[in-house]
Amino acid sequence: MAFFDLPLAQLEVYQPQREEEADFDAFWSDTLADTRKYPLDAQFERVDYGLKLVETYDVTFSGYAGQRIKGWLMLPAQRSGPLPCVVEYIGYSGGRSFPLNWLLWSNVGYAHLVMDTRGQGWANGNHGHTPDIPVDGANPAVPGVMTQGILDPKTYYYRRLFTDAVRAVEAAQSHPEIDSDRIAATGGSQGGGITIAAAGLQPAIKVAMPDVPFLCHYRRAVSITDNAPYSEITAYLKAHRDQEATVFRTLSYFDGVNLAARMQAQTLFSVGLMDMTCPPSTVYAAYNQVSTPKEIRVYTYNNHEGGGVFQSVEKVNYLTNIWG
Numbered sequence: 001m002a003f004f005d006l007p008l009a010q011l012e013v014y015q016p017q018r019e020e021e022a023d024f025d026a027f028w029s030d031t032l033a034d035t036r037k038y039p040l041d042a043q044f045e046r047v048d049y050g051l052k053l054v055e056t057y058d059v060t061f062s063g064y065a066g067q068r069i070k071g072w073l074m075l076p077a078q079r080s081g082p083l084p085c086v087v088e089y090i091g092y093s094g095g096r097s098f099p100l101n102w103l104l105w106s107n108v109g110y111a112h113l114v115m116d117t118r119g120q121g122w123a124n125g126n127h128g129h130t131p132d133i134p135v136d137g138a139n140p141a142v143p144g145v146m147t148q149g150i151l152d153p154k155t156y157y158y159r160r161l162f163t164d165a166v167r168a169v170e171a172a173q174s175h176p177e178i179d180s181d182r183i184a185a186t187g188g189s190q191g192g193g194i195t196i197a198a199a200g201l202q203p204a205i206k207v208a209m210p211d212v213p214f215l216c217h218y219r220r221a222v223s224i225t226d227n228a229p230y231s232e233i234t235a236y237l238k239a240h241r242d243q244e245a246t247v248f249r250t251l252s253y254f255d256g257v258n259l260a261a262r263m264q265a266q267t268l269f270s271v272g273l274m275d276m277t278c279p280p281s282t283v284y285a286a287y288n289q290v291s292t293p294k295e296i297r298v299y300t301y302n303n304h305e306g307g308g309v310f311q312s313v314e315k316v317n318y319l320t321n322i323w324g
Contacts, residue, residue: 011284019252038066042171049099054106056099061171063164070116070129072099074106082179084323085111085172089187089194095121095128111178115168146232153253165198190214200259208265209315212306216256217282227277256286266293268318270311272302
């Protein structure tokens with residue numbers, strides 16, 4: 001894969017005009033207020049997967065509209081005092097799978113809550129356990145979740161998922177072994193986009209570490225890449241030729257560009273300059289909106305895998321420098 005997007009010098013200053021409705025903040029404030037009418041009721045059930053150095057808990061909490069969301073919580077078996085917690089969100093089509101897939105942060109010495117992704121968990125053997133239950137209506141959609149409910153922000157799939165992400169942070173804060181003032185969020189691709197959204201909506205997140213984030217600058221993304229999942233939007237508009245304005249109005253409420261501008265956390269991004277799934281200009285469009293202390297790691301010759309384990313090392317060092 002060759003370079004296909006803007007040169008790095010232009011990416012570093014790329015800041016397109018935001019497409020944002022006047023009621024953006026009210027929409028999210030009302031959404032979260034409606035969900036908080038339901039008790040969080042976070043449950044942590046100890047489970048045994050043969051891990052000797054990590055305590056594992058099956059997590060259930062109330063997300064959007066009170067619907068029950070699954071997750072895992074991993075704690076270092078040897079610990080003293082409340083721990084910082086990393087809340088992690090999963091990439092597109094993935095589910096929470098088994099705890100054995102999620103051992104990095106607990107071995108660093110932090111609490112680690114992994115949120116299952118409603119209605120996903122169909123790819124790469126990473127199964128999920130949380131159904132998606134639309135309660136506000138729907139519309140015909142392209143297979144996948146990118147166009148589910150896309151004709152109205154109130155019915156759009158990511159309204160439910162981003163709300164779940166905020167509640168996952170609140171579930172983590174509710175656990176007695178977790179320091180509620182030291183919450184970080186991370187994830188790659190879709191998980192990176194969710195990280196930006198959660199940090200934009202939940203000021204309790206003090207550190208955000210989105211990797212090669214998806215769900216940013218939709219209008220440019222669909223114009224320069226044919227890769228899935230953005231191609232789901234293109235396929236929808238190919239059939240529904242009269243819905244372009246409606247679709248992009250809905251997407252503006254969920255665009256990482258707009259949500260990044262509201263982040264209060266310090267942040268570490270990553271980007272692959274050959275990434276055809278989440279083009280680098282879409283990542284920088286969000287990154288350049290962040291007004292808090294920020295850094296970005298650039299992987300010049302990498303596609304959507306980004307930095308891989310190299311970025312994991314960067315994140316461990318970054319968080320260790322902040323919290324020890």
